[in-house]
Amino acid sequence: MVQHSAWALPHGKRDEWAEKVVLQWFHLENVETSDCLLERAETFLQKSVKGISWGAKMLGKVIQTN
Numbered sequence: 001m002v003q004h005s006a007w008a009l010p011h012g013k014r015d016e017w018a019e020k021v022v023l024q025w026f027h028l029e030n031v032e033t034s035d036c037l038l039e040r041a042e043t044f045l046q047k048s049v050k051g052i053s054w055g056a057k058m059l060g061k062v063i064q065t066n
Contacts, residue, residue, distance in 0.1 A: 016044075020040065020044055021037070021041050023040075
C-alpha cells in the first residue's frame, strides 16, 4: 500500500521508508517482531510530509456504523 496504492508515498519518501521502516525486515536472519515494524511504520506515517498525516489516528469518541 505504501508504494502501490492511490495513497502511496511520494517517490522521494519511498527511499526514506525503506531506510527507516523496512530495514532488514525481509532478511531470513531477521528475528524482529511485527510489533517493532508496525511501530516504526506508524511513527513514520504520523510524521509524514508537510504536516499531512497518513498514519492512523485514535478517535476520541465512538462512531456507530452499520
